[in-house]
Amino acid sequence: xxxxxxxxxxxxxxxxxxxxxxxxxxxxxxxxxxxxxxxxxxxxxxxxxxxxxxxxxxxxxxxxxxxxxxxxxxxxxxxxxxxxxxxxxxxxxxxxxxxxxxxxxxxxxxxxxxxxxxxxxxxxxxxxxxxxxxxxxxxxxxxxxxxxxxxxxxxxxxxxxxxxxxxxxxxxxxxxxxxxxxxxxxxxxxxxxxxxxxxxxxxxxxxxxxxxxxxxxxxxxxxxxxxxxxxxxxxxxxxxxxxxxxxxxxxxxxxxxxxx
Numbered sequence: 494x495x496x497x498x499x500x501x502x503x504x505x506x507x508x509x510x511x512x513x514x515x516x517x518x519x520x521x522x523x524x525x526x527x528x529x530x531x532x533x534x535x536x537x538x539x540x541x542x543x544x545x546x547x548x549x550x551x552x553x554x555x556x557x558x559x560x561x562x563x564x565x566x567x568x569x570x571x572x573x574x575x576x577x578x579x580x581x582x583x584x585x586x587x588x589x590x591x592x593x594x595x596x597x598x599x600x601x602x603x604x605x606x607x608x609x610x611x612x613x614x615x616x617x618x619x620x621x622x623x624x625x626x627x628x629x630x631x632x633x634x635x636x637x638x639x640x641x642x643x644x645x646x647x648x649x650x651x652x653x654x655x656x657x658x659x660x661x662x663x664x665x666x667x668x669x670x671x672x673x674x675x676x677x678x679x680x681x682x683x684x685x686x687x688x689x690x691x692x693x694x695x696x697x698x699x700x701x702x703x704x705x706x707x708x709x710x711x712x713x714x715x716x717x718x719x720x721x722x723x724x725x726x727x728x729x730x731x732x733x734x735x736x737x738x739x740x741x742x743x744x745x746x747x748x749x750x751x752x753x
Contacts, residue, residue, distance in 0.1 A: 522550055529542070557590070605625045623646055637683050653667075676697065
């Protein structure tokens with residue numbers, strides 16, 4: 494699986510270079526690739542890889558967004574026989590595509606969103622969402638922006654293979670369900686200075702089975718014209734989880750971001 498995520502990171506850089514020519518010609522594309530890795534050896538052996546690719550495509554009436562991300566973690570542990578073995582402790586991949594159609598006012602739009610998340614150690618094995626809705630830019634200044642989106646959607650989620658959830662006495666492990674949900678997202682950015690930027694993203698997906706809340710707080714500092722360092726703190730909360738699983742997952746990361 495490390496090869497899978499490393500390939501994703503390489504693809505992020507390759508795809509970024511592929512878009513560079515379009516950006517030079519029309520500035521229609523905005524692309525950022527983000528890569529981070531922690532590898533330790535000696536008394537403790539761990540491997541953590543994280544990669545993201547984000548692309549924004551601005552057209553006359555449409556503003557489209559594409560995102561691919563992944564994280565992989567492997568730790569060395571001691572098994573029951575006293576031998577040291579490597580074991581995956583985190584593996585998550587996600588993909589999302591969103592099209593935003595501009596309305597008469599530049600500050601409002603209609604959107605259609607499709608997303609997929611595969612999480613081997615999360616509350617659910619996989620989650621797929623299709624939603625539509627309305628978005629509004631609530632604040633726009635030279636150094637600050639705040640936008641909001643809300644709408645209905647459909648969610649399909651798969652229970653983990655070791656899930657203990659029951660439906661009228663029937664085990665739900667490995668099965669999938671569909672439900673209607675409401676989605677909402679708040680996106681805030683503050684250009685603190687020429688070299689520093691703070692961003693805050695908060696989103697909610699709520700349905701009859703579960704309410705999922707996601708938050709990312711990040712500080713980006715510019716190293717040079719295209720390269721930035723990013724410190725981020727992520728929180729994912731699920732209102733309904735299996736016994737023995739935590740309802741809240743957190744992640745603190747330090748990555749390098751290359752922008753076009």
